[in-house]
Amino acid sequence: MNIKKLLVVTSMLILSSITTLSSKVPEWYPDEWKDLNLPIIEDMPQMPVLEGYKEDLDGKKLRKLQKTYTVALGTKVNVFIPLEVMTDIDIEATIIGNQIAQIPFDIELNRTPEKKDYYSVKYSKNELDIDDDGEIDTFIYSSKYINERVSKDNYVKIFGEKISRDGIHKKKVYVTIEVGE
Structure with a gap:
């Protein structure tokens, strides 16, 4: 049952971090990466600005965080390898009479x-x-x-x-x- 919960939480974390892919390469990529044709993950879309924002020295709006959470995910996996017979056994014998x-x-x-x-x-x-x-x-x-x-x-x-x-x-x-x- 714990494995199911772990898989659900992990898949939710993965799905929440996936964004759309783009074919343009940002300027900050090194030149050797631009020839690899790797899918590029665009920046996350901006969250809507809520009440209570501030402006920095340049006049940009800063968002005030309402709530923050820290998620710690620990995994423990028990791996069991079954016992198996590793050798083939060939028995050869010569039986003479009532031996x-x-x-x-x-x-x-x-x-x-x-x-x-x-x-x-x-x-x-x-x-x-x-x-x-x-x-x-x-x-x-x-x-x-x-x-x-x-x-x-x-x-x-x-x-x-x-x-x-x-x-x-x-x-x-x-x-x-x-x-x-």
């Missing part, structure tokens, strides 16, 4: 989380059927919370006894960071 492989991997974030035990890693799938035979054979594990810029306690566990088809198998898993409970 159980545990493959560690790192997750790097764009910055260190500002709160401890607040952010967690979320995978699109934690349990995979790597060879598409209908039996879950690959599991992804991570700690409950991520507190460092680089998380090193993540691993993939592959059970060779559950893989029934030989060959190269590929799966894509998406990693995101979510706010913990």
Whole structure:
């Protein structure tokens, strides 16, 4: 709500200071500016002279200020940059027979989380059927919370006894960071 008020006040200040533009260049401009074809803001129109004006020594009428105000505008902006996973993770493993492989991997974030035990890693799938035979054979594990810029306690566990088809198998898993409970 405060941002809306700030935008309204700022836009009112800007709109009140805009005047018509003219193509003539005043004499007091430096010569190098005259070739730039910049829009020139004309002088503000004179305010009507109210009662109570004075004359100076040259006979010009001076306006007496009725009321003056000072406006101080302070701004405070909170910028929040969300946590993002910065690295792509490619896991390559050769599984022979009934071997159980545990493959560690790192997750790097764009910055260190500002709160401890607040952010967690979320995978699109934690349990995979790597060879598409209908039996879950690959599991992804991570700690409950991520507190460092680089998380090193993540691993993939592959059970060779559950893989029934030989060959190269590929799966894509998406990693995101979510706010913990």
